[in-house]
Amino acid sequence: MIFEALLDVSSDKRHSRYFNQTRSHFLFRRIRIIALMLAIIQPAWLAIDYLLLPQSMFESIAYSRAIAASACLALGIWTQFRYSLRTAQLRLLLLVMILSAFQVATSELLIIHGYSTNVAGYQFFPFMIICMIAIFPLSITEALIYILVVLFIELLTQFARQKLGDVDSINNLWLLAVLGSISGWAAINQLSMLLGLYRQATRDALTGLANRRQALEQLESELLRHQQQQHSICVLLFDLDKFKLFNDTYGHAAGDIVLKSFAHILKKQSRRRTDLPARYGGEEFLMILPGTTASDALVIAESIMEACRNAKVKTPSGDSIGFTTSIGIAEYQAKETCDQLIHRADKALYEAKANGRDRACIAEANQDYTEVIA
Structure with a gap:
């Protein structure tokens, strides 16, 4: 029974096309809401940057936020293929990549100008991205891929900064891995619950066929x-x-x-x-x-x-x-x-x-x- 449950959430290959359509639309709605929220929050955060950053640096950060907000807005208003699972997976990957690209670009600017620890929010961005995975119903394979993408980007960032291997960097990677495990478990549990509810709502109790x-x-x-x-x-x-x-x-x-x-x-x-x-x-x-x-x-x-x-x-x-x-x-x-x-x-x-x-x-x-x- 446990083995069967694990197989159910291991990947989408065991799921019917009809359940995949349902999950795709579920993912589409959540990604869209988050993307549109971020499109609003990104420009709003400029008020904090304006108070804490010098004018020359503020302009660069503002451009980065504008690009990230525009990308999130485009993702939020992209409504085609909402019942396609592959498109839903691509949407989520794009959301992760948009946020990761913004985090890498702005962090580099902050480090160059010596403000990496002076401005709230930036140093916690990778952790926010990896925790965000818990919002979505994902299979084990999908959750693992998204977590590894975030970890890989963090490794590349540390390598580019020549900080790979120091204590703080190892601590960050360890914390990201722990948070990724927790977020991944939550995402997989969401998929299991969604699958169970879907079967209860759509299956005949006696035969197990669709109702x-x-x-x-x-x-x-x-x-x-x-x-x-x-x-x-x-x-x-x-x-x-x-x-x-x-x-x-x-x-x-x-x-x-x-x-x-x-x-x-x-x-x-x-x-x-x-x-x-x-x-x-x-x-x-x-x-x-x-x-x-x-x-x-x-x-x-x-x-x-x-x-x-x-x-x-x-x-x-x-x-x-x-x-x-x-x-x-x-x-x-x-x-x-x-x-x-x-x-x-x-x-x-x-x-x-x-x-x-x-x-x-x-x-x-x-x-x-x-x-x-x-």
Whole structure:
């Protein structure tokens, strides 16, 4: 259990594309707020610099603050690709680099003029940057990268100042490493909590699949992506055959076992991270297949039906029984809504059940149905 939890937060490779989209937007909002706050605070801090620094030096510091504030403002108003995880990671790296570049430039100016210990805030800048990491939900890999970037910049700064290896420099590196460990742990813990809340809100408690709400939200998202990229989308609507009779015969506990077994089959057949199997309600299930045509979806449907025929579940009474499923397949048509797409799949499912069950039926564009007996 602990090992599984560690794997969950080790990197984004184990996360679904849908969770990564959620986390990306979460990161985007936090980075944006911090960037805009810094864009305001940087110029405001000039009042303190004006009181403590000579005029000649104040101008150089003011230019540095203006550049840093402008960069933070640009980062704050950059709103494109807010659901892209790679873009979110780039945003955070840019924020760290902007602040680090400002800290290095201004610290050098202060040291040259002998004001490094006279002005509040500058000597604590690296520690502020590394503590800031705790604000974001990051994986172990991401947190480690950002911490190492800050430490590497501090090492280069110390080397440039020819202070690498002295007591104060070693103390600074040690303190940065300790603060980085604490901030990294906080960031990883945030990711774990976000992942847990996401799963509670979007997963069916019995089967572990996406719930109806999550499935419909993601289908809406895929339809929006279709408008931009023009890729095909298919939905498969499943109904376990004679499930009510099964419950009446073997009991609801046995029915739950069948639902879990079928969910396991859907998970195995969802070979891509973009495929989303979901429990639609009761014994009905839904699978969203982006980038898939009806003919390709049919191959997947046949594989699922075959897996169901080969599956045997053991009921609490000790009986070993099998189950089958009927499937309705619908490929997205231009200007079709989410409800219309699922309705066509439901019509195709009805045809499959009316023609003997344990079969798949493809909904045609004209709403006639082509029956396929596996």
